[in-house]
Amino acid sequence: MITREMRALVDRQRLGFVATVNADGTPNLSPKGTVVVWDDTHLLWADIRSPRTMRNLRDRPATEINVVDPLTRKGYRFRGTCRIITDNVELEPILRFYREERLLTNPIRAAVLVAVESVELVTSPSYDDPEADEAEIRQRYIAWYTADSLENVEQP
16 A cells, blocks of 8 residues: 555655644644654654644544655655554564664654555645646745745745
């Protein structure tokens, strides 16, 4: 279900936005800098400091994670169900992965494994133009984000 293209984007971005539902039904959105593709059907992220998100997932394990490249304006919306991992035996290889592969030094309280049930492509309206070129869109957004003043920059 999780393709090589999806994995490459998640690996490059390393930042996902995790949506959960609060007890009163309102949304909770939390940026996570530890989102990784764990295997072909799961995403994983580390709980470093996410008390509300974790509380929500304990009571309502449905989630959505959005990972989008801000320059190409493309990404994915991953929907699934979470399982919180706190057991030391299961958590240890995950902790080792974050320490050795991601060089994370923050204390990790738990890990959240998301069984991905559906994936949707997310693209900017810039791609509605049939002549849209990803490289050109990328260059426009680089100019937009790096401009000292927006006066003389074409709006992306």
